[in-house]
Amino acid sequence: MLLDRLWLRPRRLERVLRAQGLPGRPYRPFTSDAPVKNQQSPMPLGCHDIVPYVVPLLHGAVQEHGRTSVSWNGPVPTVTIVDARLTREVMFGKSGHFEKLRRIRVLSRLLTNGLPRHEGEKWVKHRKVLGRAFHLEKLKVSLMLPAFSSSCQELVTRWMESLASNLEGWCEVDVCPEFLILSADTISRTAFGSSYLEGRRILALQSEQVDRIKASGKMISIPGYIRMREINNEIESILEGIIAKKMQAMQEGESIKCDLLSLMLEPNMGKIDGDGRSVAGMTIEECKMCYFASTETPPTLLAWTMVLLSMHPEWQDRARAEVLGLFGKNQPEYGGFSRLRTVTMILYEVLRFYPPAIAFHRKTYKETRLGGITYPTGVVIEMPLLLIHHDPNIWGVDVHEFRPDRFAEGISKASNDPSAFLPFGWGPRICIGQNFVLFEAKMAVCMILQHFEFELAPTYTHAPHNKKILH
Ligand code: HEM
DSSP: HHHHHIIIHHHHHHHHHHHTTTOOOEEEEOBBBBOOOOOSSBBBBTOOOOOOHHHHHHHHHHHHHHEEEEEEETTTTEEEEEEHHHHHHHHHHHOOOOOOOOOOOOOHHHHSGGGGGHHHHHHHHHHHHOOOOOHHHHHSHHOOOOHHHHHHHHHHHHHHHHHHHTSSSOOOOHHHHHHHHHHHHHHHHHHHHHGHHHHHHHHHHHHHHHHHHHTTTOOHHHHHHHHHHHHHHHHHHHHHHHHHHHHHHHTOOOOOSSHHHHHHHGGGTTTTTTSSBBBBHOOOOOOOHHHHHHHHHHHHHHHHHHHHHHHHHHHHHHHHHHHHHHHHOOOOHHHHHHOOOHHHHHEEEHHHHSSSSSOOEEEEEEEETTTEEEEEEOOOOOEEHHHTTTTTHHHHTTTTSGGGGGGTGGGGSSSSSSTTTOTTGGGGGGGTTTHHHHHHHHHHHHHHHOOOOOOOOOTTTTTTOOSSEEE
């Protein structure tokens, strides 16, 4: 068994891949192509040629072997493919037999185990319910607008207070924790309406859970595990209480509110999910996932936007002029959002340069043909989005210049491949929260620009690094 797993199987897969001309390092048991740590010295300010810095190993492999090559994660072969068309083909899943990678660590499942982890029937059912809740039309009209702006207003107020306490008219703010609070508040209010305080408690518990999972490494003590189970139980019991209250109110005829929870529950009251559990059970799982997703990636998008607008003040001025022209100093209204051309272009350019998810991964569950190669079962396909977004063949010679106006005619005209911009993925598993997050980001950027001018602190160092997501 062990011989097969560690030697016979990897060698068999290696032979199949090599026979088709795929280059890369030969298999050696007990070794992995572990990501190399970033160089110590930071990058020059204003430089966005980040691929060699963030993924040096991958960069080296592409230089040495070309755009398709094999590396090894223990006994599992990973074929890296740097190709926008093939990436879309895999993500679309039309021809091939690809599945998402399964979460290996049991502990991580304590944190979140919702839609991104599901496959088959269960995924179809959950995707339908969540898709409905996150649909743009619902987000637009809803009572969510005040929820978004209240969270942003609190951030603005906090910063104003810091500013007022400094007589010199400026203050230094660490934007990362600030945007974490903002994103946490936004999802709490939009998901649970009035129960956002309970939501904050969930976020505090989730943060503790993340810290414990990170600290646990490969080993965890029994008291540590017990605490993690306690955290999980507390999160679930808060959610159970919120959901039960909401379902009771709805059964008693409460008009449907436009918080995400109502939208998730409303068409499914009394139904049963793929595992035979009530919809409330499914909703707990998906609410946990929503919290986690909302506090993981949106804060980094906002932080990078602040950094890039500080590095390129001419774009900060242009964006501010647009925002003040549309809304003055008043609270931004939904109607004006579709006319935010400059702000939208800036967010797209930030997502192109610094996409939070820098690569997609899928695994073949059956023999699959892709780009003229036949992949046997059990091969991981890695599609490095970061390299696609920084490819001069796609984006032109100015690929590393901050030029939001490349998106002036829309995403499809920004490069010579109309679908090479993939920060939210592609195909049936495309990010369900993309409208939500862009809405949140636009609201936050507008309100910050209305009230503040900003620049990088003298202590800022430009050292992007990938720790599950790009920071
Ligand atoms: C800047 C912010 C975000 C980025 C860049 C982002 C990016 C992505 C990407 C690339 C995927 C596809 C992954 C894959 O196919 O392997 C994805 C999936 C997903 N995202 Fe996001 N995301 C963001 C925010 C959010 C938010 C705020 C939520 C929810 C509140 C969310 C919920 C999801 C879900 C549920 C999936 C899985 C969909 C499925 O498997 O059917 N995301 N996201």
